[in-house]
Amino acid sequence: MGFFFYVIAALTLAGGLTAVLLKNTVHCALSLTVAFAGLALLFLRLDAQFVGFAQILVYIGAVAILVVFAILLTRSSETPKDGVFSSTWLAGLAIAAAVFAVLGWAVLQSASTLPNESAAPTVTVEQIGQALMGRYVLPLEIVALLLTAALIGAVIIAMHENEEVK
Amino acid sequence: MTPLAGYLLVAALLFAIGLAGALTRRNAILVLIGIELMLNSANLNFIAFWRYGPHPEALTGMMFAVFSIAVAAAEAAVGLGLVISIHRRAKTIDLDLMNRMKG
Numbered sequence: 494m495g496f497f498f499y500v501i502a503a504l505t506l507a508g509g510l511t512a513v514l515l516k517n518t519v520h521c522a523l524s525l526t527v528a529f530a531g532l533a534l535l536f537l538r539l540d541a542q543f544v545g546f547a548q549i550l551v552y553i554g555a556v557a558i559l560v561v562f563a564i565l566l567t568r569s570s571e572t573p574k575d576g577v578f579s580s581t582w583l584a585g586l587a588i589a590a591a592v593f594a595v596l597g598w599a600v601l602q603s604a605s606t607l608p609n610e611s612a613a614p615t616v617t618v619e620q621i622g623q624a625l626m627g628r629y630v631l632p633l634e635i636v637a638l639l640l641t642a643a644l645i646g647a648v649i650i651a652m653h654e655n656e657e658v659k
Numbered sequence: 660m661t662p663l664a665g666y667l668l669v670a671a672l673l674f675a676i677g678l679a680g681a682l683t684r685r686n687a688i689l690v691l692i693g694i695e696l697m698l699n700s701a702n703l704n705f706i707a708f709w710r711y712g713p714h715p716e717a718l719t720g721m722m723f724a725v726f727s728i729a730v731a732a733a734e735a736a737v738g739l740g741l742v743i744s745i746h747r748r749a750k751t752i753d754l755d756l757m758n759r760m761k762g
Contacts, residue, residue: 544702
């Protein structure tokens with residue numbers, strides 16, 4: 494638990510908080526990018542270099558850009574007149590607070606029995622590749638199938654339909 | 660507080676923030692942003708347990724996080740495609756105004 498952990502955690506949480514609180518949707522997308530970057534730094538601090546860089550590539554490089562594209566395509570960046578929060582925001586906030594209370598209580602209750610700080614595991618990309626091609630080859634194939642299906646599905650869903658639906 | 664508990668608390672807080680965003684915002688894209696935050700906090704849990712767990716050389720938590728990132732990317736693509744399709748039909752992505760089942 495170094496000083497840097499607190500700095501990165503504060504950065505990540507601030508990014509997440511502003512991403513759901515700001516009024517302008519474009520600002521929300523930019524705060525989301527900050528939260529993703531903070532999470533990538535947390536992964537790097539946990540000695541998971543591969544996942545950290547995959548997070549940067551996939552989330553900051555692809556998902557954040559996709560979100561910005563969707564915001565611009567739907568012209569939703571201007572603030573609506575009657576507020577940005579839904580009519581049932583109080584119930585949503587209560588549910589989220591209850592979920593955090595349960596999770597935090599569980600973490601703090603069980604912290605003493607959780608494993609120790611072992612030495613930092615050294616994982617090379619070669620080991621990850623061996624694992625992906627060996628023990629995890631079936632999930633890898635399924636993910637490939639899923640990504641193909643999602644690619645085709647996203648294109649078909651967002652494609653222009655016949656004019657008669659208008 | 661052990662390091663693992665610190666990471667788990669950060670993940671729990673980020674999950675709650677994402678859940679609050681998904682449940683309280685009216686804009687459909689902001690709801691998707693909240694869901695992305697929730698998926699990411701779950702990834703942080705996987706990596707923290709992998710790092711402080713008993714067998715890090717088995718790579719289980721890391722592999723789960725990698726696959727979870729791939730699934731989340733697919734989810735984001737399809738979800739944003741749905742939002743664009745809804746915007747084309749209903750001319751809005753305000754979830755409070757989407758109260759009809761048919762077109």
